[in-house]
Amino acid sequence: MLRLACVLVAVTACAGSGPPATRLFAAGAGECPDSSGCGVPVHDEPKFAPSDEAHDPAAPDGAPQPVREATCSDVGISVAALEVGNYASEAERAPVETKFRARCRTTKLDRTERQCVAEASDAVSVAYCAPRFWPQQVLSFVEATECAGIAQQIRDRGTSPQPRVRELWERQLSELQRSCEQDRWTVAFGECARTMQQAMYVPTYCQHVAPSLLFTRLQDRIAKVK
Structure with missing residues (x-):
């Protein structure tokens, strides 16, 4: 019992000895001034929600989105970009788009052909998709x-x-x-x-x-x- 009392006395003496603890901030600084606390609330709600254009709210999550069907207007825009360039002014592009939109309708491109032409990256690809739409580019094929x-x-x-x-x-x-x-x-x-x-x-x-x-x-x- 005497030995335990001595140990307690020694521990107490050590705890009270030595220099005082160093403070990172001066007294009163760096402390929360609000008696109700300074904790940051954590919200479970997501911080970002995609726009209606990026995500169809009616479609179930993870469901594949249908590919938008290319129209003759899309064909006109795409082919005009190949002919006059992406950096042409609107005034330069407009009549060319009108010409190819009308040609799309005149040649009666079907859904597959419209999609192919709208996604084509060069004149050869356009002619491959729909030769009657692009007769100025004649392709020869392997037998x-x-x-x-x-x-x-x-x-x-x-x-x-x-x-x-x-x-x-x-x-x-x-x-x-x-x-x-x-x-x-x-x-x-x-x-x-x-x-x-x-x-x-x-x-x-x-x-x-x-x-x-x-x-x-x-x-x-x-x-x-x-």
Whole structure:
């Protein structure tokens, strides 16, 4: 009992000894002046809500939003930008937009053609989407009977020593041949595909001569090959 009392006395003496605690602020400074407290309230409500244009409130969360269908007005705007440039003044663009909007209606572009033309990035792609809409750009296409020969030329220039890679490449090459037969390869794209050195990367290295829609179709085909 005496030993415990001595320990308590020693602890008390130590606690009271030494210099006073250092204050970060002067007395009275840095302290909450409000008797009700200075805590910051935490709100559970979200800080940001997308606008009605960015999110359809009627659609369930996570549901895919429907793609807006391109109209002849969209076609006119898009093709006019290709012809006179994105930086043309409104006065310069307006008559060109009117011309191509009227041509869209006259040539009776269907939904798929309108979408394709509105998304086209160059004149070749526009002509590929709808030749009758863009007759000034005449495209030549590879005959389906030529595709097996093109595929063989690609095969002769590119392969892999690794069996698994080689098997995958053969499946991709078969898909390239089907694309050639079914997707209307332009002569320019076919020439690039059969002569380029990087034979295993035809879509990527020949993209510069591929109409937008053809390139998209090729990418979709190759992505499905496992």
